[in-house]
Amino acid sequence: MAKKQRTPSSTPKKQQEAPEGGRFSINTIKRKLREYQRILTLTRRPTRQEFSTIAKVAAIGIVIIGAVGFIIYLAMVQAPQNLGITNATHTQQTATAGTQSSAVSSEINSAISNSSSTLSGSTQNTTTGIAAT
Numbered sequence: 001m002a003k004k005q006r007t008p009s010s011t012p013k014k015q016q017e018a019p020e021g022g023r024f025s026i027n028t029i030k031r032k033l034r035e036y037q038r039i040l041t042l043t044r045r046p047t048r049q050e051f052s053t054i055a056k057v058a059a060i061g062i063v064i065i066g067a068v069g070f071i072i073y074l075a076m077v078q079a080p081q082n083l084g085i086t087n088a089t090h091t092q093q094t095a096t097a098g099t100q101s102s103a104v105s106s107e108i109n110s111a112i113s114n115s116s117s118t119l120s121g122s123t124q125n126t127t128t129g130i131a132a133t
Contacts, residue, residue, distance in 0.1 A: 022028075046054070
């Protein structure tokens with residue numbers, strides 16, 4: 001005998017129960033607090049030996065992660081510098097930045113010299129103008 005195929009419309013779908021009053025209703029919060037209270041009553045304080053074992057495992061994990069990070073740092077930053085490998089884009093950017101900063105500094109110096117010569121010239125004109133009157 002052939003089995004009857006079920007179509008998606010023929011199978012009833014289970015809908016999740018929507019919390020009454022929304023996500024942050026008082027009933028929802030009370031239910032969650034009861035769940036948390038039940039979990040806390042089942043837990044117990046670890047013994048000194050359990051605590052020290054957990055602390056050692058956590059410390060070893062931190063040291064391993066730190067060592068891996070340091071090895072990656074050495075491989076990415078220090079090794080290319082020690083081997084004489086240069087980053088072409090970094091060198092070009094540094095050269096461009098150096099050229100731009102020297103151009104800016106020369107513009108500033110010329111602006112300062114122009115303003116000082118203008119100030120000294122205007123001072124002479126005002127002194128002569130006062131003496132002429």
